[in-house]
Amino acid sequence: MVGGSTKESCFGLVVAAVFIVTVTTSFGAAGQEKETPAKPLPTVTVMPVVSKDIQPxxxxxxxxxxxDKVTLRARVDGFLEQRRFSEGQDVKAGDLLYVMEKGQYEAALAQAQGAVESEQAALELANIEVGRLNTLIAKNAAPKAQLDVATAKQKESKARLSQLLAALDKAKLDLGYTDIRAPIAGRIGRSQYSIGNFVGPSSDALATIVSQxxxxxxxxxxxxxxxxxxxxxxxxxxxxxxxxxxxxxxxxxxxxxxxxxxxxxxxxxxxxxxxxxxxxxxxxxxxxxxxxxxxxxxxxxxxxxTKTMLLVPQSAIQMDQAGPYALVVDKSNKIEVRRIEPGQVQGADLAVTKGLAAGEMVVTEGVQKVRPGQVVEPVVVKSGS
Structure with a gap:
């Protein structure tokens, strides 16, 4: 009996201890629930809708x-002897850019000049002969047939002189083409040929000048x-x-x-x-x-x-299947969805033609953590900050 009484006493003590621990834990948990603070409101960054005078x-x-854009080309055949410019520099109209060999063209010019002078002498002699025969015929001292021959030779000499003068002009042009000058003012690009290259009318462009x-x-x-x-x-x-x-x-x-x-x-x-x-x-x-x-x-x-328009940051504009919209924080700090009609872009801002009013606060940061009708804690940032 004594042993049984002892076992019952021990069992009672264990039950009492478990009861005390359970009650203590329950009261402790209840105390913790009373001390848990309220969940803070989500914070969002907002900016005011501003009205500005802008130009559409x-x-x-x-x-x-x-x-003006000109490609330089060689107009006669010959070797390049000089390049008188730096690639990429500004040039003026008339500046000397390339010099080609001149020897053969100077010789051709001298030959053409000599042929002209020779024919001029021949024409002068023909003129004298025609004049002399006219005088003799007037005195009946020479037959008219001689005058006809002299006149024909005079015309022939004039024709040859015209041809030789044209050849002289061409020789002068060819010699002039050995100096390649800038036809316009501008900036010259890269030279396609180096000194010593043989170029001609069939060659590619020497360089390009672009007006600036x-x-x-x-x-x-x-x-x-x-x-x-x-x-x-x-x-x-x-x-x-x-x-x-x-x-x-x-x-x-x-x-x-x-x-x-x-x-x-x-x-x-x-x-x-x-x-x-x-x-x-x-x-x-x-x-x-x-x-x-x-x-x-x-x-x-x-x-x-200028035209008065409402501007909002582009970061405040969202898009879904229904179109563009912005989240507005009302006077009660609740989130409201506003459908808008966007206008032109003005730097980091966007003009809004419909859906918003000046002074309203639009959410620019924190859009993803709020929903319509939810109360938020707005942090105002001034436009342009």
């Missing part, structure tokens, strides 16, 4: 073209884009009669804008049937030689009048 514009892809300042930028405008230009730019942007009112800007490959604006100076009178586009050309100053012939650029055509 439309973009095209364009290419830089030199106003001013310079053209050409771009093609489709029929649809023409309508868009007229709608966005108004009457000032009509291609044709009022093109001078439009301002043409160029954006370079690095994204920077060319500092000098251009002016449209030509709109083609026919449409390219292969591409259904109208070629348009603008003139730009290029004193710093930034624009290079053949360069691909982005062309932005602006009207001369």
């Amino acid at each position: 514009s439309i973009s095209f892809t364009g290419r830089v073209e030199a106003i 300042d001013p310079i053209y930028v050409t771009f093609s405008v489709s029929q649809r884009e023409i309508l868009a230009v007229r709608e966005k730019l108004g009457s000032a942007g009509k291609l044709g009669d009022n093109v001078n009112a439009a301002i043409v800007l160029v954006q370079l490959a690095d994204g920077k804008q060319y500092p000098e604006p251009g002016k449209v100076n030509f709109v083609d009178v026919t449409v390219d049937q292969g591409t259904d586009t109208v070629p348009v050309r603008a003139t730009f100053p290029n004193s710093d030689r930034i624009l290079i012939d053949g360069q691909l650029v982005n062309v932005i055509v602006e009207s001369g009048t």
